[in-house]
Amino acid sequence: MLPIDREQFVAGVRWWQTRTSWPNDFHNSDYEVLAAQNPDGDFRDSWWAGFLSRLTAWNALRPHSQADVTSRFTEHRDELSRTWHQACAPVKDLDITAVTWDQVRTFPEVVAWLKPTGPDPF
Template structure:
């Protein structure tokens, strides 16, 4: 797996900033809200009503309707809760560097049933899971990183790319992204900001949009 390149990271940041609907703080303020709303496996209708508009805004539902996905959410609610407590709760304080796909896979596999696709697209499960544990589950966006892959493949690309990057460069990029977020946002970097997954995502964006 190729390590992160400084210029690719910088290109990813520039491309992100061209997207007027994407926040300049790289969702830092959103992560604070999502952390406060995390139901920790208690997936009630009230939580779903709050997260559904965000999934819609992030273009995770199309071409299905909110009603279609809500019906499947209700159908699989108990499985979501069970697999959250089995796979996610034990590692929820870690980030992607501290877990493997096999440890957490059962949860995104259930999530994918809420919006089944022929290709096994990573888009919906990645965004749903990212809202809950952004430091573990990277978000996949077709327009940003391109291509088509399963969520398992994308998860492992993010994890292995970060691990292949020298520690000194990782530290440099963490400091740089912290500076950018705090300069462009409305507050300091939140405690749960997904540093590793966000930096690799930006580098992959930069590879696609140099």
């Protein structure tokens, strides 16, 4: 996944503020809900069904299909769980200001396998 630059970030914020009625803390509050739904990194089919519905509602799968992303989830579920336990579990109760990117970076790298945004990593 490629990082965005400052100009892209500003454009995204501008779009958020002018084209949506979403509250400013939308993602922060949503992340709290998501964390509460899976506080122990237990990536089972029952969790995936609800999470897939949320991703679909966000239009976050495009241009991939639910079947394609679900297949990738199933294929990488064990790695997802293992990486969550290694990277996220040790810091899950810390304030975000006490967590460095290097501590957790492996988890979003594995998550990116579920819906690649560039050339397929495999």
